[in-house]
Amino acid sequence: MGPYDILRYYIGPPCIILGATGSVQLLAWLGTDPSSIPWHVKGNGSAWLTVAVLLLWAFLSLWVPGKVFRGPQTPFGYTPIYKANGLQFFLVSIAAYLALILVFPSLPIHLYRNFANILASCNLLAMGLCVFLLIKGKRWPDSREVVEPKPLLYEFYRGMEIHPQLLGVDVKQLTNCRFGLLAWELLVLNFFFAGWQKNGFSSAHLVSALLQTVYLAKFYWWETGYFNTLDIILDRAGYYICWGCLAFVPSLYTFASYYLVANPPVMTINGAVLTFLLGILAISLNYRVDWEKEYFKANNGRCKLWWKPATYIEAKYEASNGIRSSKLLTAGFWGIGRHLNYTFELLLALSWCLPGLGCGLLPFIYFIFLTILLVHRVFRDEEKCAAKYGSAWVTYCNQVPYRLLPGVF
Numbered sequence: 507m508g509p510y511d512i513l514r515y516y517i518g519p520p521c522i523i524l525g526a527t528g529s530v531q532l533l534a535w536l537g538t539d540p541s542s543i544p545w546h547v548k549g550n551g552s553a554w555l556t557v558a559v560l561l562l563w564a565f566l567s568l569w570v571p572g573k574v575f576r577g578p579q580t581p582f583g584y585t586p587i588y589k590a591n592g593l594q595f596f597l598v599s600i601a602a603y604l605a606l607i608l609v610f611p612s613l614p615i616h617l618y619r620n621f622a623n624i625l626a627s628c629n630l631l632a633m634g635l636c637v638f639l640l641i642k643g644k645r646w647p648d649s650r651e652v653v654e655p656k657p658l659l660y661e662f663y664r665g666m667e668i669h670p671q672l673l674g675v676d677v678k679q680l681t682n683c684r685f686g687l688l689a690w691e692l693l694v695l696n697f698f699f700a701g702w703q704k705n706g707f708s709s710a711h712l713v714s715a716l717l718q719t720v721y722l723a724k725f726y727w728w729e730t731g732y733f734n735t736l737d738i739i740l741d742r743a744g745y746y747i748c749w750g751c752l753a754f755v756p757s758l759y760t761f762a763s764y765y766l767v768a769n770p771p772v773m774t775i776n777g778a779v780l781t782f783l784l785g786i787l788a789i790s791l792n793y794r795v796d797w798e799k800e801y802f803k804a805n806n807g808r809c810k811l812w813w814k815p816a817t818y819i820e821a822k823y824e825a826s827n828g829i830r831s832s833k834l835l836t837a838g839f840w841g842i843g844r845h846l847n848y849t850f851e852l853l854l855a856l857s858w859c860l861p862g863l864g865c866g867l868l869p870f871i872y873f874i875f876l877t878i879l880l881v882h883r884v885f886r887d888e889e890k891c892a893a894k895y896g897s898a899w900v901t902y903c904n905q906v907p908y909r910l911l912p913g914v915f
């Protein structure tokens with residue numbers, strides 16, 4: 507075992523688990539008046555009720571009968587089945603939250619003040635689920651896949667099964683799409699209303715919340731496309747993905763909005779309008795890049811992009827059912843850079859952190875984290891593609907040499 511393996515299997519997982527788990531509580535403390543939060547929060551009755559209601563709601567959305575979507579088959583022959591009702595779920599959930607605050611106007615401030623406890627409950631729930639998933643994956647896996655044993659803490663971090671089920675629902679659709687991202691949306695709206703009640707109306711805070719709402723609406727509109735991404739086809743259900751979506755997303759991804767309640771924005775209305783326009787442009791471009799690849803794949807390469815027939819590289823790869831072929835798009839945005847969707851993702855993330863300009867570095871913490879996550883993801887994705895497509899991937903990299911910033915990187 508070399509130094510890289512020791513780092514990957516023995517040193518990395520405990521460091522990330524300790525660092526990330528602790529940072530969830532640290533963020534709640536950093537984002538507000540620290541003296542208002544005791545250091546020993548562990549979730550109170552109201553926090554557990556909030557989390558339980560959200561979890562039950564998320565679970566029911568996947569449990570009700572409705573349209574289903576079949577995800578890509580795994581190399582060991584399993585086809586995951588998902589519920590295709592994302593946008594309805596998102597819209598009904600927002601309507602229910604708005605109705606709730608009409609009936610209980612003190613709810614936004616209450617949830618804001620109880621945020622540290624809510625995060626503690628999410629943290630404990632997520633840890634419990636990950637321990638359960640580890641035991642389940644080792645003892646009663648759903649699939650016939652044979653997974654090579656690794657050090658226990660690494661298995662806990664990475665997860666055991668790719669598509670585990672719980673009471674008939676897909677665990678990753680539950681944790682990622684239905685709990686994590688809905689918690690993100692509702693918390694961001696809640697922090698906007700809490701800020702309004704506490705400090706008066708702020709156009710900059712509204713812009714930040716609106717941009718995140720548009721972005722998340724776009725996610726739910728495209729939810730079935732998410733089932734083809736790394737998180738779903740490559741990552742196993744463990745600490746990284748499940749704890750990440752149950753505890754880290756509600757904490758770090760909502761941080762800019764949370765921070766602006768205790769530290770009201772100083773941005774002018776003109777600044778807010780410009781930020782909104784920048785954010786909408788970045789969201790549209792990010793969507794456009796993802797859309798070009800999906801459209802190209804749906805038409806098996808026979809389509810036009812940017813008014814010209816799409817160009818591509820034919821790439822063969824080995825699948826469970828023999829040699830198959832795929833096409834690597836070299837037209838449109840995919841001919842300019844290999845991951846421009848990430849570039850626009852960073853721009854849109856920056857745009858909803860910008861209302862915190864003038865309030866220090868903390869409102870930009872999500873943007874900083876995302877930069878690290880996406881640069882790491884570029885390498886993870888390219889490692890996967892190089893292993894899958896071999897020389898065709900090398901040809902693509904030679905033809906499209908830049909990853910995120912044409913001419914630079």
Ligand SMILES: NC(=O)C1=CN([C@@H]2O[C@H](COP(=O)(O)OP(=O)(O)OC[C@H]3O[C@@H](n4cnc5c(N)ncnc54)[C@H](OP(=O)(O)O)[C@@H]3O)[C@@H](O)[C@H]2O)C=CC1
Nearest residue numbers: 735736792796799832833834835836840847848851887891
């Ligand atoms: N806010 C957040 O925390 C994050 C947001 N995102 C967003 O999620 C969305 C999806 O991202 P993600 O799944 O990471 O990555 P991509 O949508 O970029 O998908 C990468 C995959 O696309 C295929 N591919 C790559 N290049 C080409 C090409 N030229 N032609 C055809 N197929 C190609 C390969 O898969 P195959 O095996 O099918 O060929 C590759 O593994 C993006 O909008 C991204 O910005 C992503 C990560 C984090």
Ligand SMILES: CC(C)CCC[C@@H](C)[C@H]1CC[C@H]2C3=CC=C4C[C@@H](O)CC[C@]4(C)[C@H]3CC[C@]12C
Nearest residue numbers: 522526682725732737745746747750751754755
């Ligand atoms: C353990 C932690 C240090 C890291 C946890 C990371 C995860 C929470 C995130 C890793 C990838 C993220 C996502 C990928 C793609 C997405 C599509 C986008 O349109 C919406 C957001 C997201 C689902 C996003 C959510 C968080 C991650 C799973």
